[in-house]
Amino acid sequence: MEPERLEIPLFRPYKKLIEITIQGKKFQIPENQMLLRAFQYLCPDTIPYGRYCWNEECQYCRVSVKRPGSQKVTQALSCKLMVEEGLEIHELAEELTRNLRPLFQPAPEETPPGEESGASHGPAPGAQPGGRGSRESEEKRG
Numbered sequence: 669m670e671p672e673r674l675e676i677p678l679f680r681p682y683k684k685l686i687e688i689t690i691q692g693k694k695f696q697i698p699e700n701q702m703l704l705r706a707f708q709y710l711c712p713d714t715i716p717y718g719r720y721c722w723n724e725e726c727q728y729c730r731v732s733v734k735r736p737g738s739q740k741v742t743q744a745l746s747c748k749l750m751v752e753e754g755l756e757i758h759e760l761a762e763e764l765t766r767n768l769r770p771l772f773q774p775a776p777e778e779t780p781p782g783e784e785s786g787a788s789h790g791p792a793p794g795a796q797p798g799g800r801g802s803r804e805s806e807e808k809r810g
C-alpha cells in the first residue's frame with residue numbers, strides 16, 4: 669500500500685506576477701513569496717537541488733539587494749526575504765549563482781551567428797562540403 673501524500677502547495681497563494689531585477693535583468697515572479705521560492709519559480713530544475721537549508725542557517729542563499737525606494741544596498745537571506753515589486757538583486761551567493769545560471773544563458777535562437785551554444789559534432793554553420801582542410805579537397809589537390 670502506497671503511503672498517503674500530503675498536498676502542500678509549493679507557492680504561497682498569489683494573484684499576480686510582479687517584476688524584480690536580478691543582476692540587471694528583469695523577471696516576472698509571483699507576489700507574496702520568499703525570494704528563494706521566487707528563484708525556484710524561475711529555475712525549477714536547479715533550485716530544488718541546491719544545498720539550501722530553507723531555514724536561515726546555511727547562508728547559501730545570501731544576496732545583496734536594494735529595496736524599492738531605497739538607495740542602500742543591504743545583505744539579506746533569500747529564504748527570509750519577502751519579494752516586492754521593483755526589488756533589485758545585485759549580488760548572489762555562489763550556490764545561487766550556480767543555480768540561477770540558466771536565467772543568464774542566451775536562448776538558442778539568441779545565439780549570435782558564428783557562435784555555437786553547445787557541443788556540436790557536425791560541421792560548423794556555413795561550412796561547405798569539401799571546404800578547406802577536408803578530405804575531399806586534400807584528394808583533389810594531389
Ligand code: FES
Binds near residue numbers: 726730
Ligand atoms: S537557505 Fe539556508 S540560510 Fe537561506
